[in-house]
Amino acid sequence: MKKHTVICFWLLLLLSFLGHPAAAQQSTRLTDGWEFVRQDLGSVWEAVRPVVAGNPESVPLWTPVTLPHCFNARDAVDPDVNYYQGPGWYRTQLAIQNPYANGRTLLHFEGAGQKTRVFIYSTEVGGHVGGYDEWTVDITQAVAEFQKTEAFKTQFKGKIPLSIRCDNSRDLEMMPSDLSDFNVYGGLYRYLNLRYEPAVSLERVAVKAEVDKAGKQGQLTVKGDFREPFASGNAQVSVRLLDPRGKQAAKSQVSLSLKSGELELGSFKMKAPRLWSPERPDLYTVQVTVTTDGQTFQQTEKVGFRHIEFVEHGPFLLNGQRLLLRGTHRHEDHAGVAAAMTEPQIRQEMRLMKQMGINFIRLGHYQQSRIVLNLCDSLGITVWEEIPWCRGGLGGEAYQSQGLRMLTNMIQQHYNHPAVLIWGLGNENDWPGDFPEFDKEKIRTYMKSLNNLAHQLDPARYTAIRRCDFCKDIPDVYSPSIWAGWYRGIYTDYKEVSEQEFKSVKRFLHVEWGGDSHAGRHSENPDNALAKISRGQGADERAGDASLFGGSARVSKDGDWSESYLCNLVDWHLKEQETMPWLSGAAYWPFKDFSTPVRPDNPIPYMNQKGVVERDLTPKEAFYVFQSYWTTAPMVHIYGHSWPVRWGDAGEKKMVKVYSNAAEVELFVNGQSQGVKRRNSQDFPAAGLRWLVALREGENTFRAVARQGKATVQDQITQRYQTAKWSKPAKLTLEKTGETNGVATLEVKxxxxxxxxxxxAANWVRFGLIGGGQLLDDLGTSSSSRKVQAYNGRAIIRVQTNGLRSVASVASEGLEIAFLNL
Known part of the structure; x- marks a missing residue:
């Protein structure tokens, strides 16, 4: 045996005798070794029967999957079917090796949709209603009983069969409403953990970190609940507080008698703690260690000291200073996986938001993954998190109990996160339709019960709702519906309408504004639709406004859905927000395009396309408009990276826009300087960084050089310029424009x-493929949908060739189908 191996062996043995924290409870993500079937079973027996009976012909057929997994990874954006809503089953076999004498074996669900039942062999051991809060099932006894059976020893060869039934069937007496503008997904779409804990452990640790407005005096209080049941006796509890550099700042130790309810575990006074903020998200570490009968349980929590205040009829203050909340929204939804985002995918998304410059996020419209909240803490992103009481009015007893339970779970599970400012009680609860009765007074009564519960559970944070005017006096903070330039009015109405709404409530925060854009679609005259809009009709969203048909003129119906228009809308809102000193903040809806069952007629069917990035995180042009206002690291971006061909008359001057946060930018076109422009945020559009340039027929190169002090950054694009005029589309062409790693890109013109x-041209096109390849569609992006509207007379799709021959096709109504041999 090698020397270092011997040392490691004796060190691990020594630590086990000392009860070192390294030997504390164990947790493992159960990601591999799963099988899935998207249908119901006659009973759980059908999940275990193939092993017990040894029947290779057993049906149904199961598919190997990896967790997290969503029923609706692809069908949520399939243009030809409704997404699946119903039961599905998962199964696996666990090797249980609990290292603790009389310890607990737990399954910890970080979220599963929407109703879940859990079985060990044929015994139901637990379940949950609600797709977004966390929950735990104690399988200790069921495992012990199954280990005594002959099946454990023979058919399952020492493994424990685990079967889980998830169900996202439509249910009016369950939140969220199926009228909601997002999919109610099914599956084990967040991580599932196998946990071993000693006989005495903590079910919850709640840390309250308080600091005065001046930041000079802090107080840290640590409380906890022991997991029941437990034997009588005492536990030694130690609490260590580590500062953001990892240095011990305080420590306490106490002997506590084991009993039910919340107990104080430790308390410390802090002088001038380091404060948490978006610029410096300093986090302290709280380590709680419980020792009983030689066994050790340890839990670690990250906390932050910060003082928050939404000033009545005024702005938001963080640590005594005004902070304009610059925000966006997040749905848990992603190309190819739907709700089943992995931790790396979530990290990529949250970091991209931070790179865009946000300091605030509303998590719509449900409690989200603990991974998201941890990242908000560490990245410095403040949070409004809400329960999924979304649209639909008010259901019965089961419905209302679920809302109260999910609010309780959300607050208790995310209580320690310094990023959280607001607990959201509901969204668009003035939207009738789920139930025959729509009683405003009953909705008000229920809203009051939620508000009271939130303040009882957490007196230090604010409550809020969005868009329910007859309840706006109940929560602490209210956000009305203001969609200037999209659902109602024009975008220059934004400031005036916001001021009117600001004066009507105690605390105003504007969440949800923006507009849809079809990625890759651009316009030489993006504001053309504004001439059709009547002034003075307000800027709220009303019933039917999201429809693409009928009703009064509105940009959402009559506009071109171009990235060009959205950039102008965003640009105007951001410049105005800089001149509104009373504004607490605003949050663009949403960061990323997401799937929805209520928008089948959108340019990408079943996609809400209001994101500033596509569903696969590809940035749209509007992303860089936000960067130019909200970030400090030097950046420059010429508008039109996804606009290959512009058009106009020969010699006509075209506007070239550059988005930058630098003090000055110089533009070069075809190698010739067009002069230097200085940035002025109030000089719309593009903060004055725009040039009128005569382009030449054919290829043109553009280069922007931005200077901020000694820093210089550049951006460059190439575009063609077309002066030839066209009539209506008469034919399609389909060609392969490239291939990388076995993936071919096809373009129709x-x-x-x-x-x-x-x-x-914005005609609908439909791609097809026969042969040995695979069409990369049903991903919900403009370049990964087999049915999609053209963007500027073109559209692309990708094909996994698999090294085999295929024939691709593209069709559009009234035109001859085009084919391409691959």
Whole structure:
């Protein structure tokens, strides 16, 4: 045996005798070794029967999957079917090796949709209603009983069969409403953990970190609940507080008698603690260690000291200073996996938000993964988190009990996160339709019960709702519906409407504004639709406004859904927010395009396309508008990276826009300087960084050089300029434009009868493929949908060739189908 191996062996043995924290409870993510079937079973027996009976012909057929996993990874954006809502089953076999004498074996669910039942062999051991809060099932006794059976020893060869039934069937007496503008997903779409704990452990640790407005005096209080049942006796509890550098700041130790209810575990006074903020998200570490009968349980929590205040009829203050909340929203939804985002995917998304410059996020419209909240803490992103009481009015006793339970779980499970400012009680609860009765007084009564519960559980944070005017006096903070320039009015109405709404409530915060854009679609005249809009009609969203048909003129129906228009809308809102000293903040809806069952007619069917990045996190042009206002690291971006061909008359001057946070930018077109412009946020559009340039027929190169002090950054693009005029589309062409790592990119173009590209064509196209390849569709992006509206007379799709021959096709109504051999 090698020397270092001997040393490691004796060190681990010594630590086990000392009860070192390294020997504390163990937790393992159960990601591999699962099978899944998307249908119901006759009973749980059908999940275990193949092993017990040894029947290779057993049906149904199960598919190997990895967790997290969602029923609706692809069908949520399938243009030809409704997404699946019903039961599905998962099964695996566990090797249980609990190292603790008389310890507990637990299954900890970070979220599963929407109703879940859990079985060990044929015994139901627990379940949960609600798709977004965390919950735990103690399987200790069921495991012990199954280990005594002959099946454990023979058929399962020492493994424990675990079966889980998830169900996202439509249910009016369950939150969230199926009228909601997002999919109610099914599956084990968040992580599932196998946990071993000693006989005495803590079910919850609640840390209250308080500091005065000046930041000079702090108080830290640590409380906890012992997991029941437990034997009588005492436990030694130690609490260590580590500062953001990892240095011990305080320590306490106490002997506590084991009993039910919340107990104080430790308390410390702090002088001038380091404060948490978006600029410096300093986090302290609280380590709680419980020792009984030689066994050790340890739990670690990250906390932050900060003082928050939403000033009545005024702005938001963090640590006594005004902070304009610059925000966005997040749905747990991603291309190819739907709700089943892995931790690396979540990290990538949250970091991209921070790179855009946000300091605030509303988590819509449900409690989200603990991974998200941890990242908000560490990245410095303040949070409004809410329960899924979304649309639909008010259900019965089971419905209302679920809302109260989910609010309790959300607050208790995310209590320690310094990022959280607001507990959201509901969204669009003025939206009738789920129930025959729509009683405003009953809704008010229930809203009051939620508000009272939130303040009882957490007196230090604020409550809020969005868009329910007859309840706006109940929560601490209210957000009305203001969609200037999209559902109602024009975007220059934004400031005036916001001021009117600000004066009507005690504390105003504007969440949800923006507009849809079809990625890759651009316009030479993006504001054209505004001429059709009547002034003075307000800026709220009303019933039917999201429809693409009927009703009064509105940009959401009559606009071109171009990235060009959205950039102008965003640009105007951001410049105005800089001149509103009373504004607490605003949050753009949403950060990323997401799937929805109520928008089948959108340019990408079943996608809400209001994101500033696509569903796969590809940035749209509007992302860089936000960066130019909200970030400090030097950046520059020429508008039009996804706009290959512009059009106009020969010699016509075209506007070239550059988005940058630098003091000055110089633009070069085809190697010639067009002069230097200085940035002025109030000079709309593009903060004055715009040039009128005569482009030449064919290829043009653009280079922008931004200077901020000694720092210089550059951006460059190439675009073609077309002066030839076109008539209506008459034919399609389909060609392969590239191939990387076995993935070919195909592009369809629409041409008129003379072969001129139709650069404003928005016709529907449908891609197809036969042969050995695979169409990469049903991902919910403009380049991964087999049915999609063209963007500037073109559209692309990708094909996994698999090294085999295939024939691709593309069709559009009234035009001859085009084919391509691959």
């Amino acid at each position: 629409m041409l008129d009868a003379q072969g001129v590209p139709c650069l404003d």
